Each structure stands twice: as structure tokens, then as C-alpha cells.
Amino acid sequence: MADLKLIHAADIHLGRPFSGLERSNPELGDLFRRATYTAWERIVTTAIERKADLVTLGGDVFDASSPTVKSRVAFSRGIDLLREAGIRVFMALGNHDPMTGFPPSLMSLPGLHLFGKDPESVRPSFAEAAEGVAIFGASFHKSATKENLARQFRRDPGLDLAIGVLHANVSGIGGHKDYAPCTLDDLKSTGMDLWCLGHVHAGGVLRDDPLILYAGAAQGAHMGETGPHGCFLINAHQHGNCHAEFVPVSPVRWEVITIDAAEAEDGTQLLNRAEQACSKLCSGDGNLESLVVGVHIKGLASAELRKDLRGKEELFDALADALARLPVPVFVESLRDLTREPRSDISSDEDQGFALEFARLCREIAGDPGKLVGLSGEIVAELSRKVGFSYISGDSRAGNFGSEKEAMDYFLAQAQGVVQRMLGDSVNVD
Numbered sequence: 001m002a003d004l005k006l007i008h009a010a011d012i013h014l015g016r017p018f019s020g021l022e023r024s025n026p027e028l029g030d031l032f033r034r035a036t037y038t039a040w041e042r043i044v045t046t047a048i049e050r051k052a053d054l055v056t057l058g059g060d061v062f063d064a065s066s067p068t069v070k071s072r073v074a075f076s077r078g079i080d081l082l083r084e085a086g087i088r089v090f091m092a093l094g095n096h097d098p099m100t101g102f103p104p105s106l107m108s109l110p111g112l113h114l115f116g117k118d119p120e121s122v123r124p125s126f127a128e129a130a131e132g133v134a135i136f137g138a139s140f141h142k143s144a145t146k147e148n149l150a151r152q153f154r155r156d157p158g159l160d161l162a163i164g165v166l167h168a169n170v171s172g173i174g175g176h177k178d179y180a181p182c183t184l185d186d187l188k189s190t191g192m193d194l195w196c197l198g199h200v201h202a203g204g205v206l207r208d209d210p211l212i213l214y215a216g217a218a219q220g221a222h223m224g225e226t227g228p229h230g231c232f233l234i235n236a237h238q239h240g241n242c243h244a245e246f247v248p249v250s251p252v253r254w255e256v257i258t259i260d261a262a263e264a265e266d267g268t269q270l271l272n273r274a275e276q277a278c279s280k281l282c283s284g285d286g287n288l289e290s291l292v293v294g295v296h297i298k299g300l301a302s303a304e305l306r307k308d309l310r311g312k313e314e315l316f317d318a319l320a321d322a323l324a325r326l327p328v329p330v331f332v333e334s335l336r337d338l339t340r341e342p343r344s345d346i347s348s349d350e351d352q353g354f355a356l357e358f359a360r361l362c363r364e365i366a367g368d369p370g371k372l373v374g375l376s377g378e379i380v381a382e383l384s385r386k387v388g389f390s391y392i393s394g395d396s397r398a399g400n401f402g403s404e405k406e407a408m409d410y411f412l413a414q415a416q417g418v419v420q421r422m423l424g425d426s427v428n429v430d
């Protein structure tokens with residue numbers, strides 16, 4: 001066989017909305033609504049421009065098991081364009097778009113091979129390059145597929161190149177449902193030269209030999225999906241030896257930018273730093289149409305900066321205005337003040353020991369109502385002895401509350417604030 005070139009994509013989630021955008025912005029709203037469709041169009045264009053022999057899709061191409069008409073039309077158009085360019089598509093379905101409920105109109109599109117629920121192999125005979133090549137795959141029958149599908153695959157003897165396409169959770173990767181669970185060894189044992197997977201939204205290569213990779217979500221949809229997203233262009237040679245190149249396609253990128261308070265004397269300088277950080281992120285990705293950022297400010301804040309940070313709503317608006325005007329418009333998703341004030345009375349070791357102990361005590365008390373009685377006074381006393389009354393607002397003294405429960409609820413909220421102010425983000429008390 002000649003070398004084979006393929007594009008692998010998965011988790012396009014056509015029609016998926018963005019979450020966590022608390023404030024609306026009409027201009028960007030339209031871009032966000034189009035984002036998953038744009039990503040799919042770019043996958044198609046990339047396959048055509050880079051002269052791929054075939055395209056593999058690893059499931060969750062649609063966000064919903066009953067895709068909207070817009071999603072169905074967009075998908076069909078892409079398959080048509082690929083077919084006209086002589087590129088066939090091999091698709092396995094995932095938990096968002098399982099066989100049950102999958103639109104019959106999409107099941108037999110010309111140019112598309114849809115894998116059934118049982119593992120099967122296809123020998124594409126459409127191109128000289130594909131001689132001796134087999135594509136293996138299986139689709140989720142229903143959303144919550146718990147069986148290990150990978151173990152049901154076996155390479156046919158005599159093949160030059162065996163490619164597997166599957167939606168699966170390898171090694172229980174966190175943050176994703178444990179559907180079609182399997183291990184890297186399960187995948188390797190099948191004898192495939194290449195595994196093109198879907199499900200995990202952070203794409204990447206899991207193993208080089210054989211090449212096992214997740215395409216990742218073609219477009220991130222929330223702060224848990226930061227960084228560039230796209231598909232992979234894979235050059236496959238006889239009996240493996242595959243090389244994968246990541247191709248970014250997402251028009252919108254999510255990122256967290258962290259600004260050191262030591263580098264910003266006040267709110268104005270903070271805006272400048274944020275602008276610089278965003279411009280740097282946008283440079284070098286010509287596909288990027290917008291950036292959504294969470295802005296974290298940490299470190300030791302000057303008195304001036306603290307003053308500006310206290311007017312957080314206004315600072316947020318100023319930041320949102322400034323960043324929206326950048327050449328690649330930036331949408332501010334959130335602004336987190338993780339700064340701390342300078343203190344000299346307690347050593348940092350003591351701070352951490354006390355903070356953790358206090359957080360543990362609060363959690364223990366919250367889980368045992370019997371311990372509430374009388375502890376509110378003790379907590380205030382302990383807190384004030386350790387960190388000084390300047391950290392505790394006046395109304396938190398014992399006796400100002402209608403009940404112990406009310407007092408405890410207040411102190412727990414207070415404690416979180418105190419711990420955060422003392423430690424910035426260096427200790428996670430959750």
C-alpha cells in the first residue's frame with residue numbers, strides 16, 4: 001500500500017451551547033452560536049486542502065441524540081463536500097449521538113460509512129492508497145454503554161494497515177463518564193496500527209506505538225476546556241509507524257489568564273497586563289475569532305489595587321470593554337480576586353497550619369449539628385487570637401445571631417473568605 005493520509009476528529013458536538021457566560025454580548029453571541037459549525041466546516045476544508053484519503057469521526061459529532069435540523073444539514077453538507085473531493089468518511093457514534101434515536105436520514109448518506117453497534121471492519125477499495133487497509137469500528141447502541149468494546153476487536157490477518165475508530169474512556173480518564181471503558185493494553189492487544197478515539201475532550205496522543213490518540217473536542221465549550229482545539233492529520237505507513245499533526249480549527253478559545261498583582265500598581269495597569277496576556281494568546285492562531293477568558297489576579301496587592309478591586313463590578317466592566325476592543329475580541333467570563341494583603345504579625349507556616357485546621361474544624365462542625373452549641377463564641381475567639389480582629393467584621397461576634405445554626409453558617413462563609421485572603425490561591429480548601 002501507499003502511505004495513507006487521514007483526518008481524525010471527534011466530539012464536534014454540533015449545536016452545543018457555551019456555558020458559564022454570565023453576561024451577554026450580542027456580537028460575540030452570534031459567533032459562539034456558530035462555533036461548533038465553523039469547527040466542522042474547517043475539519044472538512046482541512047481534509048480537502050491537505051488531500052486526505054479519508055476522514056474518521058470518533059463519536060459525539062452531534063450534541064444531542066436527536067440532532068436539530070441545522071446540525072443535520074450542516075453535517076450532510078460536509079459529507080457531500082468530502083464525497084465530491086473523493087474523501088470517504090468512517091464514523092463511530094458516541095454517548096451523545098448513539099444509534100438509538102440517530103436520524104435514519106443520516107444513516108445511509110453517500111460517502112459515509114456508519115459503524116454498527118457490533119465491531120466490524122471495512123475494506124475501502126475506493127483508492128489505490130487504501131489497498132490492504134481496513135478500518136475497524138463500533139458505535140454506541142445507547143448512551144450509557146458500559147461494556148468494554150475495545151476487547152471485542154481483533155485485527156484480520158494479512159492487512160497492511162488496521163485502523164480502529166471508537167468512542168471510549170481509556171483508563172478511567174477523569175471528568176468524563178466511564179463509558180466503553182478500556183485500557184491502553186486492551187487497545188494494543190487488538191493488533192491495530194492506529195486507534196482514533198473520541199470521548200475525552202482534551203485531545204492528545206496517549207501512546208506512540210501503536211499510535212493511540214483522542215481528537216479532543218473540536219471546539220471547547222466552557223472553562224474546563226481551555227487551550228486550542230481541533231483535529232489531527234495523520235500520516236499512516238504500512239504496519240503502523242503513524243505520525244500525527246494537530247490542526248487547530250476552533251474559532252473560539254477558552255483560557256485562564258493569571259495576573260500577578262505585583263506587576264499591576266492599580267486597576268489601569270491591571271487592564272494593560274490583561275490586554276498583553278490576551279494579545280499573546282491570540283498571536284499565531286489565524287483561525288481564532290474570539291477568546292473567552294477567566295481572569296485571575298493573585299499575589300500581594302498594593303493599597304491602590306486593592307481599592308480598585310473592591311469595586312469589582314466596575315473593574316469587570318472596564319476590563320470587558322478594553323478586551324472586547326482587541327483585534328481578536330476577548331470575552332471576560334469571570335474575574336477572580338485571589339490577592340492577599342501584606343501582613344507581618346504571623347509567619348506563613350503558622351498561617352497555613354491554622355487555615356487548614358480551621359477549614360477542617362468548620363467542615364466537622366457543619367456535619368454535626370450537636371457541635372454547634374457554644375462553638376460560635378469559641379470560633380470568634382480563636383479566629384481573633386490568630387489573625388486579629390481586623391480580619392473579622394464586627395457583626396460576627398457571638399450573640400448577634402438568632403440561632404447557633406445561623407451563626408455557624410455565617411462563620412463558615414467568613415472562614416472561607418479569611419482563609420482565601422490569608423493564603424491567596426496557594427491552598428485549596430475545597
Ligand SMILES: [Mn+2]
Nearest residue numbers: 011060096199
Ligand atoms: Mn463528547
